[in-house]
Amino acid sequence: MGFLAPFFLGAAVLGGLPYWLHLLQQHKTTPVQFSSLMFFERRTTTSTKQKKLKYFALLVMRLLALLFLILAFSQPYWERTIAAGSGKRLRVAAIDTSFSMRRGGALDAAKNMALSLAPKVNPAEPGIVVAFGAGAHEIGQKAEDAGTFRNNVNAIVAGDERTSYAELSRVLRGLAEAHRMPLEVHVYTDMQKAGMPARFADLQLPADTKLEVYDLAPKELPNFTVESVTPPGRIFDTAKARVRATIAGLHTPKAAKTISLVADGKVLATKPVEIPENGRASVEFFGLDTGYGFHKGEIRIDGAGDSFPNDDTFRFSIERSDPRKVLYLHAARDTRSALYVKAALDAAVPNAYSIETASFETTSTPNLTNVSFVVLADPGGLPASLEASLKDYVQKGGALWIAAGGYTGAQAKLPVVGLAIKEKRMASRAREMFETVASKEPLHPVIERAIGLESVKFYQLVAVEPVAATKVLAKTADGVPVMLEQAMGEGRVLVLASPLDNLGNNLPLHPAFIPLVERTAQYLSRQQESTGIVAVGDGVELRAAADRATGVEVLDPKGDRALTLEQAAKATSFAPGAEGYYEIRRGNGRSSLVAVNADRRESDFARMEPETLSLWKATGEPGEAQTVNASGERTERVSPWWWLLLLVLLLTLAEGVLASRYLYGSGVGEQAAAELVGKEAA
C-alpha cells in the first residue's frame, strides 16, 4: 500500500484539534446568576462523567471523519496484479468510410489492409470491425474467427459523411467498457485534419489501448471543388433568377476552369473562371430557363482534372411557380396602407406575390379562389355578405390578416373572428404619447425576424379581448395584445391591433416592417422557408411538432422510401446519409425537393500532423495507475479515495444528528414549567 499524495498525511496533526476542543469542553462552565442556591448542590464529578460518555461517540465520529478526509486527500492505493494470461486484446479494425475515402479506391485499399488482421482473430483475441464517418458503428457481431471478421470487413460500404475521429474515440471507449478488455485498434483512414475535433480531450482513448493508424492518402492532395452555391430556391421570373457559386482550389496551383450550370441534366450556361493558387473564385449565372415545378440543379467544374472528382459537382434544387395571389381589402379612404405592404413584399421577395387591391365598399362577394391570403386593412363593420364569404374561406383553410384601426375599434367585435373589442386607445401623435411592445413570442415565425419591433410607436391600438384559442404574439406592458393569432377552422387569422397606414403607428417606416410583412405572408400562405440545400448528416425539417398527425414521406435519390413507418408518422426531422436529391412529400399535398451534398470539409486533404497523431496514441498508453512488467503481467493501482469521502459524508451526517440530539435533548419542554403551576392552581 502506498500514498499518491503522502504529504497530505501531515494534516493528521489536525486530528488533535477535536480532541483538544473536547478537553476544553469538559472543563467549561458558564457562570449564571441565580436567585438562590438553597436547593442546589455541587455536581461537577457526575456531570463530567455523563458528559464524557455522551461526548465519546461524538469525539470518535469527528476524529474518524477528519482522519478519513486526510486519507482521501493522501490517496492511498494498493496494487492489483492482473495475470499475463488475461492480457489478451480485443482487435478493432476501424475503417474510415467518409466521403473523402471515395477517392481513387481508397476504401478498397483500407478494406484490404484490414483483412490482413483476419488470421490473428481467434476466440481468445476476438476482432471487431468499426466503420466511422460522422458517426461510428460496429459492423456485424464480435468475430471470433477469421471468416466472420472478413465478412464484416467486406460488408463496409462507402459513405458521404464527414470524418470524425472524436466519434471513433467515443465508440472505442464504449467497446473497452463493454468487453472489459484492452484494445488493439487499427485505424485505416486518409488522416484528414478536418476530422479532428475542436477539443483534443474528445480523442481520449480507453486505458491501455494500442493504436495503429494506416495512412491511405498521399500528402496534401491538390483538389478543386465547388464549395458552395447560392440558388434562388423559388423563382417566379426566370429571367431574373440568379445562381452564385464559389469554386475552391485546395493545395492547387493557379488554374482556369469552366463552370457549368445544369438543370435536370441539361447544361443551361457555362462560364470560365480563374482560380488563384490555393484560393477561391466566384461565378454567377443569370437566368434560369426552366418550366414550372421542382428542378434538379447542379454547378459543375468541367474537366477539373484532379484525383477526387466526387466533389466537382454541387447539387441544388429550384422551384418555379407563379406569384401567389393576395387579396388586399381596404376602405376607399385608405390609399396608403396597400402601398406600404406591396413595397415591403416587393423588397423582400420580388415577384413572389401578386397583390390585388379592392375596397370594402365595392366588394361584396370577392373571388377567393386560389387566394393565398386576404388582408383586411381597418375593416370597421364589414357588409354581412363579405364577412360570411371570408368566414367560409378561412374555415376551409384560408388565411386572413386583419389590421385593426380606428374604424374597427369603434365596433363591438372584430369582424370575421368575432373577438370582443374592449376599447380603442387613441393618442396624439403630436404629443408623442404612444405605446410600445413590451413582450413578444420570440420564436413565432412571424415575428422572430422582426428585430426592433419593441421600438415601434403605436399611437392607435384596438384592445382586443383574447379567448382560449387566441395566441398573443406581442403585447404592451399593460397586457394589451398588439399582435395575435386566432385559429379558425382549418385556417389561420393574424390580427395586428393597429392600422398599416403609418398614421396609427410608425411601423411601415420601421426596419422591422419588411421582415414582418415577409414572414406574415410566408406564414399565411404556408410556405416553408428553405434554400433546398443541406449537407449530408444535417437535419431536414419534416414537420412542426404540432402537425404530427399528418404523415410525411421522404424518397431517397434512388426513389426508395427513406423513412420507416414510425418515422413517417412521428419524426420531425430527417438526416440524409448520402448525396443526391430527396423528395419530401408532406401530408397537406405539398412536396419539396432537397439537394444533399457532402460536407465540403471532406474536400480538403490537409493531413493530421504527426505530433498530433503521437499525442492521440499516447492517450491510450498505460498511465501512472497501470504498469506492465516483463512477463506481461499488469499491475493496477486501486485507490479507495472516493469510498473514504463517502464515509466522511456519512460520519458527518451521523455526527450532526447525534450532536443535535445532545444539544436539544437535555433540555425540558416549555410546558414543563407550567405543570407545577397548573397542579397548584388545581
Added chain:
Amino acid sequence: MDQRFLDPKVLASISNLELVAKTVVDGFISGLHRSPKFGFSQEFAEYRMYSEGDDLRFVDWNVFARTERTYIKRFKGETNSRLTLLVDASASMAYTSHNVTKIDYARYLVASLAYMAHQQRDAVGIIVFDDDVREYVTPSSRSGQFRRTMAAIENASPGRRTDFAKAFFHFQSTLRSSRGMAVVVSDFYEDPELVIKTIEPLRFRGNDVVLFHILDPQEVRPKFDGPVLLIDSETGQELETSPEYAAQEYRGKIDAHVAALRQKAQSAGLTYHLHVTDTPLDAALREFLMIRQGRS
C-alpha cells in the same frame, strides 16, 4: 376576560405603576360576568350620626333639611377594614429568566390589590422589607393614601438578603391593633417552618393572611445547556452544577419546598398561592376577591 392586559409581559411595557394597576383591575373586572360585590360605589349601607372629624362631604343634607340632624351616609365598602401589603424586596426578587423580574411581578400584583382596595375605600398600607423594614406606609383610607402607597410600591427595589424573623419583628407591632387583611408577597427562600412561624402571629390578631409565593419559570423548572457555575444573587456564593442535577434532583427539592409551604400555611390557617412570573395576574386578584367577599 382580556388576558392580554393581565399578562406580565404586556404590563412590563407600561411604565406607570398606577396605570398598570388600573389596567389589570379594570381588565379583570370587565371580564367578570356580573359585578363583584365591592360595595364601594353606590350601595348604601346605613346612616350614622355625625361625629367630629367626619368628612362633611358625606353628610346627607336632605335628611338634615327634614330633621335638622346631621347624619352621615355609609356605604358597604366602608364597612371594610384595612389591607396591609408586605412585599419582599430582597436581592433574589430581582431574578428573571425573561423580561419580568419577580419584584416587577410583585409590584404589579400589590399595585393591583392596592388599587382594588382603594376603589372600595379600604385602608391600604404597605411594608417593604428585605432583612429589615425599608418602607412603611401606615394603612389608612385618607385621601392621598393611595398615592403614598403607590409611591412606596414604585420605590420597592431589590435590596439585600431576606430575613423574615428580623423584618417581621419590627412590624408586628403595627399590625397588632386592628383586624384586616395582610398579603405577604415573597419568593420565600427560607425554611418553610420558619416562614410560617414568623407570619403566623399575624393570624392570631384576626387578620386574614395570604401568602403569594412568586417564582420565576427557571426557578421552577431550570434548564441549562451544559454545566453551569451558579452565583447566588443574595450571598454571592458560587456553585458548579450540571443540567442533569437541575432537571432531576433540584425539581424534587423545589416541589417539596412548595408542598411544605402550602401544607404548613394551610395548617396555620393562612392562604397560600404560588405564582410563576409568566402567568397572568387574574388568579391573585380572584383570590383577593374571594377573601374580601368572605369578610364583608
